[in-house]
Amino acid sequence: MIPGEFEYHAPKSVPDALALLKQFGDASKLLAGGHSLLPMMKMRFAQPAHLIDLGKIAELKGIREDGGTLRIGAMTTENELIWSKLLQDKCPLLVEGARLISDPQVRYKGTIGGDIAHGDPGNDHPALMLALSASFLLRSAAGERVVPADGFFVGTYDTLMKAEEIMTEIRIPVPAAGAGYSYCKLKRKVGDFATAAAAVMLRMNGEAVKEIAIALTNVAATPLKARAAEDSLRGKPLTDAAIAAAANLAMSICDPAVDQRGDAEYKTAMAGEMTQRALRMAQSRAKG
Amino acid sequence: MGKKHTVSFKLNGKAVDVVVEPRELLIHTLREKLLHTGPHIGCETSHCGACTVDLDGMSVKSCTVLTVQCQDSDVLTIEGFEQGGALHALQQSFSEQHGLQCGYCTPGMVTRAYRLLKENPDPSEEEIRYWMAGNLCRCTGYQNIVKAVQHAAKKLAAAVPNRAA
Numbered sequence: 001m002i003p004g005e006f007e008y009h010a011p012k013s014v015p016d017a018l019a020l021l022k023q024f025g026d027a028s029k030l031l032a033g034g035h036s037l038l039p040m041m042k043m044r045f046a047q048p049a050h051l052i053d054l055g056k057i058a059e060l061k062g063i064r065e066d067g068g069t070l071r072i073g074a075m076t077t078e079n080e081l082i083w084s085k086l087l088q089d090k091c092p093l094l095v096e097g098a099r100l101i102s103d104p105q106v107r108y109k110g111t112i113g114g115d116i117a118h119g120d121p122g123n124d125h126p127a128l129m130l131a132l133s134a135s136f137l138l139r140s141a142a143g144e145r146v147v148p149a150d151g152f153f154v155g156t157y158d159t160l161m162k163a164e165e166i167m168t169e170i171r172i173p174v175p176a177a178g179a180g181y182s183y184c185k186l187k188r189k190v191g192d193f194a195t196a197a198a199a200v201m202l203r204m205n206g207e208a209v210k211e212i213a214i215a216l217t218n219v220a221a222t223p224l225k226a227r228a229a230e231d232s233l234r235g236k237p238l239t240d241a242a243i244a245a246a247a248n249l250a251m252s253i254c255d256p257a258v259d260q261r262g263d264a265e266y267k268t269a270m271a272g273e274m275t276q277r278a279l280r281m282a283q284s285r286a287k288g
Numbered sequence: 289m290g291k292k293h294t295v296s297f298k299l300n301g302k303a304v305d306v307v308v309e310p311r312e313l314l315i316h317t318l319r320e321k322l323l324h325t326g327p328h329i330g331c332e333t334s335h336c337g338a339c340t341v342d343l344d345g346m347s348v349k350s351c352t353v354l355t356v357q358c359q360d361s362d363v364l365t366i367e368g369f370e371q372g373g374a375l376h377a378l379q380q381s382f383s384e385q386h387g388l389q390c391g392y393c394t395p396g397m398v399t400r401a402y403r404l405l406k407e408n409p410d411p412s413e414e415e416i417r418y419w420m421a422g423n424l425c426r427c428t429g430y431q432n433i434v435k436a437v438q439h440a441a442k443k444l445a446a447a448v449p450n451r452a453a
Contacts, residue, residue, distance in 0.1 A: 001332050005290045008310035008356045035334060038352050041311075042333075051310065055357060079346070103422030105337060105400070108346035109353070190421040191335060 003041035010053045014060070014168060017052055018141045021164055024050040030166060031055070032075060032114030035106050036123075060113070060168060063087060070172040074113025079104075081112060090174050093181035093201060097128045100185045100197075113167045116149075119157040119222075122193035126153055126223035128183060129170070130215035131199035137169035138162075146171070153222035176211075179203050180286030182278040185217070186270050188261060194218045195261040198250070198274035200282040207237045214246070214278075219254040219271045226250040229275065243279050247272040297361040299324065300368030306355065314350040314358060315339045318365060326366035326395040330424070337423030340396035341365050347403040349422070366395035369402070377443040378402055378436070387436030389427035397423050401437045410441055 011017040021028060029048035031037055032055075040046040054060055060075035063084050070091055072081075081087055081098040088095050101107060101115070101124050115125040116136065129136075129149035136147050138161055152160050161167060175181070185197035197217035203210040212233050214226040229249040236242055256267035290310040297304060299322060306321050315332075318324045318341070327350055330338035334352040341350045342364035369376035378398045381387065388394045397420070404411065404419045411419065416437050417430070425433060 002313060002316070003311045006310055007290050008293065008354070010356070010359070034354070034357075035352055038354070039333060053357060103337075104404075104419050105340060105347050105349045105422040106334060106352075108348055 001042035003038065004044060004047045006041075006048055007050045008053065009050060010056045012056055014057060014139060014166060017054060017057060017166055018139065018164070020050070020052050021166065022141055024052075026163060028052055030117075032117070033077065033106075033109040033111040035102070035110045036114065036118050036120065054166070065090065065174065068174050070174055072112055072170040072172070074117075074167045074169060075111050076113075078102075078107035078110045078112070078115075082107065091132070091172060093132060093175070093183060093199065094128060094172070096181070097124050097183040097185075097199065100124065100183060100187075103191045106191070112170055116152075116170065117159065117161055117167045119153060119155070119159045121153075121156055121220060121222055122218045124183070124185065124194065124197065124217055127197065127199045127215035127217040129172075130223055130225045131201045131213045132172045132175070133213065134170055134172045136167050137171065138165040139168050140165045144168075150225060156221045175201060176203055178287035179211075180282035180284070182281035182285065184274040184278040184281065186274055193261075196254075196256070196267050196270035196274050198271065198278040200275075200278040202233075202279075202282045202286055204238075204283070204286045208235055209233045209238060210235075214250060214275060216250060216254065216271050216275070219256040219267055221255070221257075224250075224253055226253060226275070228252070233279075238279065238283050243276050246279065247275040250275045293356050295355055295359050297358045297363055299363050300365060308355045310354060310356050312355045314341070314343075314348075314353040314355050314363075317355040318350060318363075324365050324367050327399075328392055328395060330392065330396075335424070336393070336396075337400060338393050338396045340399045340423060342399055342403055345403070345406075347400045347422070364399070364402075366399055369398065376402075377447065378405075378440040381436040381440035381443060382433075385432050385436040385439050387428065387433045388425075393423060393425045393427075397425065397433055401440065404437070405441055405444060409445060411437070413438070 028050040031053040061073040078098045115123045134149045180202045183199045186195045194217045199215045202212045212230045216224040229246040251268050251272040254268040328338040330336035332351045334349045339350045
């Protein structure tokens with residue numbers, strides 16, 4: 001399978017890319033790692049007349065810590081996230097999540113920014129971003145703005161990003177030392193999207209939950225923040241009954257698309273199971 | 289037709305230039321223009337890994353890379369493994385350990401294992417299975433592929449360092 005015809009552009013800087021985006025407007029698409037867009041172009045689900053490749057823009061790569069915030073260039077690949085010593089130390093949830101994305105070859109090309117900006121509810125970074133209270137730096141010819149992950153995802157393939165914007169950076173507040181974390185993902189095989197997955201970040205205060213974030217992948221048109229489940233656990237001990245009740249609350253907001261991975265009832269049940277497993281794993285990893 | 293581009297890159301250490309439409313996939317350039325038919329087309333949907341090549345130190349599925357993206361890149365295919373008439377340790381090991389049956393997936397397997405051993409020269413069985421998971425084999429059940437990669441790791445570790453490339 002070969003994509004339809006298009007013109008290829010490889011800008012060397014963000015301003016050059018923004019100028020191309022402005023020039024070609026709706027006829028253009030941004031190319032990140034290409035492992036969602038190129039398959040869609042082969043299938044003719046996407047037929048841009050102009051492809052703007054962000055792969056040659058050095059400033060869009062890299063991972064650094066800056067005053068309590070992790071700043072990740074949008075074109076940083078999954079493989080680079082996995083091998084980052086900084087992330088392994090400061091944000092292991094992101095490493096755990098990236099390890100569960102697709103397969104090794106895809107992870108050399110696939111990027112964190114592409115995964116987020118694509119708006120596919122099957123992608124894993126969106127729920128990870130919700131659990132980590134991340135925000136995104138969006139640049140356009142008119143300037144830049146920072147948009148929180150919570151609220152960014154509007155629908156399937158639909159986000160708050162405007163056509164004239166490029167996501168340049170992902171910002172994550174460094175999780176507190178001793179925070180527990182887990183990303184539990186059920187998938188049929190390597191390379192598949194999640195049947196359901198749950199991301200959890202939590203801090204304990206003795207036996208009680210001090211802070212908690214729960215987010216779900218691929219069980220609705222967007223990633224879901226399981227607010228009622230979070231609220232039910234805050235300040236309480238993480239007993240089996242509390243975990244089961246929180247999982248039920250998480251299941252109550254699921255509205256999964258039916259496909260070969262299962263019907264709505266099954267996927268919702270699996271979202272509950274992944275939530276329970278992620279809570280238990282995060283609890284076992286939390287210190288303090 | 290999209291405006292054609294001249295793309296220059298290194299293929300197995302030699303400089304090559306090709307003229308391609310933007311939509312041309314790297315696997316097609318390699319096989320049809322440059323007559324390097326070692327990388328195979330299995331699925332053309334980035335699932336099977338038969339088209340795996342090494343691109344600037346990354347294992348990639350060349351059915352999901354555009355040739356125009358490869359300007360100034362360094363591409364290694366299975367044709368670049370043999371040196372001076374001697375098979376690479378991975379090729380020897382796949383032969384000795386019966387790491388193939390029909391052989392269709394083998395160029396992708398060997399090319400992927402090459403990068404894996406560069407990054408992790410002494411992988412456990414579990415690590416080999418995790419890091420080779422982007423390559424499908426419908427014959428072997430993987431057991432001998434894992435053995436071949438382990439065997440090659442030992443060969444490479446025992447080799448004189450400057451011959452271990």
